[in-house]
Amino acid sequence: MASPYVTGEPNRPESYGAANRDIIRVLLKPTVAYFVGLSIAIAMLLWGAWCEYQQLTWGMGVSGYAPPVMWGVYIVTFVFWVGIGHAGTLISAILYLVRSRWRTGVYRASEAMTVFAVLTALLFPVLHLGRAWQAYWFFPYPNQRQLWMNFKSPLMWDVFAISTYFTVSAIFFYIGLMPDIAIFRDHSRGLVKKVYGLLALGWRGTNRQWHHYMAAYGFFAAFAAPLVLSVHSVVSWDFAMAPTAGWHSTIFPPYFVAGAIFSGCAMVISLLLPMTYLFKWEPYVNIWHFENLAKMCLLTSGILTYAYGTEYFIAWYSQNPYEQAIFFWRATGEYAWAFWLMVFCNCVAPLVWYSKKMRTNPVSLFVVAAIINVGMWFERFNIIVSSLAHNFDPATWTYYWPTWIEWGVLIGSAGWFFMWFLLFVKTFPAVAITEIKEMIAAPVKGHLENSR
Amino acid sequence: MSAPAPAAPGVRIKAVYNHLDLLLTGVDRLKRAGFTGWQVQAPCPRHEIEEAVYEGRPSPVRWWTLTGAIVGLTTGFLLTSLTHAQWPMINPGGKPTVAIVPFAVIMFECTILFGSLATFLGMILHCGLPSFFLDKALQDPRVTDESFTIVFTRANPADEGRITELLQKSGAVEVTTGDDTVYEVPNAV
Numbered sequence: 001m002a003s004p005y006v007t008g009e010p011n012r013p014e015s016y017g018a019a020n021r022d023i024i025r026v027l028l029k030p031t032v033a034y035f036v037g038l039s040i041a042i043a044m045l046l047w048g049a050w051c052e053y054q055q056l057t058w059g060m061g062v063s064g065y066a067p068p069v070m071w072g073v074y075i076v077t078f079v080f081w082v083g084i085g086h087a088g089t090l091i092s093a094i095l096y097l098v099r100s101r102w103r104t105g106v107y108r109a110s111e112a113m114t115v116f117a118v119l120t121a122l123l124f125p126v127l128h129l130g131r132a133w134q135a136y137w138f139f140p141y142p143n144q145r146q147l148w149m150n151f152k153s154p155l156m157w158d159v160f161a162i163s164t165y166f167t168v169s170a171i172f173f174y175i176g177l178m179p180d181i182a183i184f185r186d187h188s189r190g191l192v193k194k195v196y197g198l199l200a201l202g203w204r205g206t207n208r209q210w211h212h213y214m215a216a217y218g219f220f221a222a223f224a225a226p227l228v229l230s231v232h233s234v235v236s237w238d239f240a241m242a243p244t245a246g247w248h249s250t251i252f253p254p255y256f257v258a259g260a261i262f263s264g265c266a267m268v269i270s271l272l273l274p275m276t277y278l279f280k281w282e283p284y285v286n287i288w289h290f291e292n293l294a295k296m297c298l299l300t301s302g303i304l305t306y307a308y309g310t311e312y313f314i315a316w317y318s319q320n321p322y323e324q325a326i327f328f329w330r331a332t333g334e335y336a337w338a339f340w341l342m343v344f345c346n347c348v349a350p351l352v353w354y355s356k357k358m359r360t361n362p363v364s365l366f367v368v369a370a371i372i373n374v375g376m377w378f379e380r381f382n383i384i385v386s387s388l389a390h391n392f393d394p395a396t397w398t399y400y401w402p403t404w405i406e407w408g409v410l411i412g413s414a415g416w417f418f419m420w421f422l423l424f425v426k427t428f429p430a431v432a433i434t435e436i437k438e439m440i441a442a443p444v445k446g447h448l449e450n451s452r
Numbered sequence: 453m454s455a456p457a458p459a460a461p462g463v464r465i466k467a468v469y470n471h472l473d474l475l476l477t478g479v480d481r482l483k484r485a486g487f488t489g490w491q492v493q494a495p496c497p498r499h500e501i502e503e504a505v506y507e508g509r510p511s512p513v514r515w516w517t518l519t520g521a522i523v524g525l526t527t528g529f530l531l532t533s534l535t536h537a538q539w540p541m542i543n544p545g546g547k548p549t550v551a552i553v554p555f556a557v558i559m560f561e562c563t564i565l566f567g568s569l570a571t572f573l574g575m576i577l578h579c580g581l582p583s584f585f586l587d588k589a590l591q592d593p594r595v596t597d598e599s600f601t602i603v604f605t606r607a608n609p610a611d612e613g614r615i616t617e618l619l620q621k622s623g624a625v626e627v628t629t630g631d632d633t634v635y636e637v638p639n640a641v
Contacts, residue, residue, distance in 0.1 A: 015598055016496070022548040152536075160565075183597075202582045202586060204493060204591060204592075205495060205596060207506075209579045210497040212512075212574075213497070216513045219568075221508050221570060230560060237612040443470060443598070444471050
């Protein structure tokens, strides 16, 4: 099914003004469903905050961390949220550079998802520290011992990669929003108008503004495209640079990047499907977009399945006993259920989308996307926890399972993410009005006179 | 409607168009007649307007991008190598004190970060943002809706008649001068 406004089918916006009016509808009084969603998100966040308070009060002992598993749920969830943050920039930057038409309807919400997912991910290194008040040690500054950061450490690379990614994504997101906030400003009054006016920086759509704006937007997209590929590569090096069996692999960067895009696209489906129906965005975001997202998931699911297979092949072909042992144990040991859950969610469940009927069915899209989100969390759990729990010294082998405090913080992080997303979609243009206008034909009278 | 801004030297003239081709006709005729000092407003970026106004001249924002990227690359190299040269005890894995391969990651990230920040700064400066105090004639809410405009904020009063006639004949739906160019409607949802 092609996009209605690309093919000119019935529900194409008739004019620039119609596009404005359709999107501005989200500013109307929120529905009960919206308040229920927002209340659940805030409740989840408060529960997470309570659990974190317990951890700060009593120390890391309340979590399940114990040698040799000193990287647990917090690092798993950090990688999960960073991964979620990848689809937005992929859709907004890479698909912009390749002039993909289907990105227009969904890119703004995906970008918002990216910014809020990275904002969520940024919490986890701090939570993982235990002594959260020493988080400033992350940053490169000469301290009183003159002991600077080790720039040869992948953890230091990660600080740079994630903070750069957050900064660039946030700026890219903001400059994309600016002309649309100006539309909201011109359709509101009083204090709200003043706030939108400030955020739009007085945008008036002059030729001077559009000229430099479009140049800058292109450069941002060109910067963001390699950045998105680099960020999860750097995250993967947090593991691959260590000699730990099951981690020390050169396939990690492409494997992690594919996984990140896979989970991110699934999260876009999970978030936008309900929003589309809740806010009546059907003329702009419809099944055609979701089908394309499902195709992205299918592609990346194939890459992931290949990567899972390659890991086993390398373990066998290298004849390294530690590698062979860890991969054998992952599939047959105490965490086998998590491994097979991951395989089912990431390799098997998405296969239903090879059927066009299934990838154009909202129920199938929502259910499979939710399964993928679960599967991708367990992928990181498998990689991180199983390799540490069965490290080189059998005397230290253990079974790690998160405590209720860790689960609480995980739930709280989801609440934090959904709260920001819900607040955003209700107060800002979550569908890119200006880009929708670019997609529809400009109003013409057929009198073009050109002397040049 | 709030009070119009104090009169600028010269006269304000504004033409509002509902059609892109008519706007381009107006721009073309203004150029042929040799008038300068006008601005075009549009609800979204259109390459036709870009070509008519800038005739292929690129935006200088690209120089900000390049400069920022070079400064970022250099900063990344200096931060990592000088830090390690000052404290050479940190020597994991027998790597050289100044090891380009691991530092390349930091250099890459700094290139992107500084390049992006410089691009943002360049865009803000060249766009003239924040532009809260633009001429009142340019603060027309119809532009963010579906109208195009051509605005003179300081036209030569002697040319007022000629410009007005030219814009009217090009197909503008409304041509106003002086304080009539200020348009504000409380069209809240």
